[in-house]
Amino acid sequence: MSPGTIGWLSAGLSEVPNDDSWVDPGMAARFSGIRFTKRFTEARLARWVAKRTVAATLGLAETPESLRRIVIRNAPDGAPEAIVGEEPISAVIAMTDRADWSVCAILDGGGRVGCDLELVEPRSAAFVADYFTATEQRRIAAATDTRILANVMWSAKESALKVLRTGLRRDTRTVEVHLDDDDAADWRPLHIGDDEGRSYPGWWVRFGEFVLTVAAEGPTMAPVSLVEPPPLAEATPGHAWMDSMKLPNGANQEM
Numbered sequence: 128m129s130p131g132t133i134g135w136l137s138a139g140l141s142e143v144p145n146d147d148s149w150v151d152p153g154m155a156a157r158f159s160g161i162r163f164t165k166r167f168t169e170a171r172l173a174r175w176v177a178k179r180t181v182a183a184t185l186g187l188a189e190t191p192e193s194l195r196r197i198v199i200r201n202a203p204d205g206a207p208e209a210i211v212g213e214e215p216i217s218a219v220i221a222m223t224d225r226a227d228w229s230v231c232a233i234l235d236g237g238g239r240v241g242c243d244l245e246l247v248e249p250r251s252a253a254f255v256a257d258y259f260t261a262t263e264q265r266r267i268a269a270a271t272d273t274r275i276l277a278n279v280m281w282s283a284k285e286s287a288l289k290v291l292r293t294g295l296r297r298d299t300r301t302v303e304v305h306l307d308d309d310d311a312a313d314w315r316p317l318h319i320g321d322d323e324g325r326s327y328p329g330w331w332v333r334f335g336e337f338v339l340t341v342a343a344e345g346p347t348m349a350p351v352s353l354v355e356p357p358p359l360a361e362a363t364p365g366h367a368w369m370d371s372m373k374l375p376n377g378a379n380q381e382m
């Protein structure tokens with residue numbers, strides 16, 4: 128993969144090995160107290176995907192032993208970092224998960240990257256009014272498919288807020304999403320402007336019920352899946368963690 132290209136890898140919960148042979152000691156210690164919760168299931172899936180993304184990018188084996196040497200940790204602000212053999216890798220990564228699917232994006236050659244996976248789901252008028260700028264609200268109201276536009280824009284905001292490393296600590300109306308082109312290419316360009324005059328170029332794609340966005344500090348080529356075809360292309364949203372929590376009477380256990 129050439130510098131300036133965002134690589135990405137997707138996987139669903141059903142692909143994650145049940146055993147912990149690929150889990151590094153730090154991850155095992157961190158998650159030892161939170162088994163069988165939604166957070167544990169999502170975080171384990173996301174790390175399985177992130178470790179494989181790093182392995183595929185660096186040309187490392189995807190064996191359990193090799194994956195165990197790849198450590199995914201979080202900086203104090205929450206942003207993910209990859210370490211191999213105690214050294215931070217030169218590439219930056221971003222992680223996201225939704226409905227039992229996870230994506231990791233990786234960018235070599237400097238700068239930050241963000242990615243966000245969302246479902247094409249209804250967004251209430253109150254949600255749109257609270258979290259989108261006036262311009263975005265007008266565009267959503269005028270769209271032929273409001274649901275797609277609202278979710279692409281929301282996802283792109285989250286990607287940009289990951290590039291900025293603030294996440295939702297920052298007011299989502301301080302970043303504004305612009306879709307640059309609406310032709311039929313798989314990945315379509317967009318950019319996100321912030322209230323300090325900076326612009327973050329990115330891309331969006333739809334796979335069935337999912338939309339995925341990526342953003343970076345500077346221009347990048349359209350993202351390249353590290354596995355072809357990308358498993359997300361055939362993905363169905365799941366809620367396996369919820370099913371596993373069901374009690375015989377149909378109620379869910381306390382989270």
Ligand SMILES: CC(C)(COP(=O)(O)OP(=O)(O)OC[C@H]1O[C@@H](n2cnc3c(N)ncnc32)[C@H](O)[C@@H]1OP(=O)(O)O)[C@@H](O)C(=O)NCCC(=O)NCCS
Nearest residue numbers: 170173203204205206207222223224289292293294295296
């Ligand atoms: C970052 C955020 C927008 C993502 O929200 P989300 O849509 O619910 O979740 P996603 O699955 O798309 O993304 C989660 C991943 O974003 C990444 N992330 C978290 N904080 C981040 C930040 N400040 N910058 C960049 N990426 C961040 C992490 O890798 C996280 O997954 P992990 O916790 O398993 O490592 C949201 O979690 C947020 O705003 N958090 C506020 C910052 C925060 O409280 N961080 C927690 C640790 S201090």
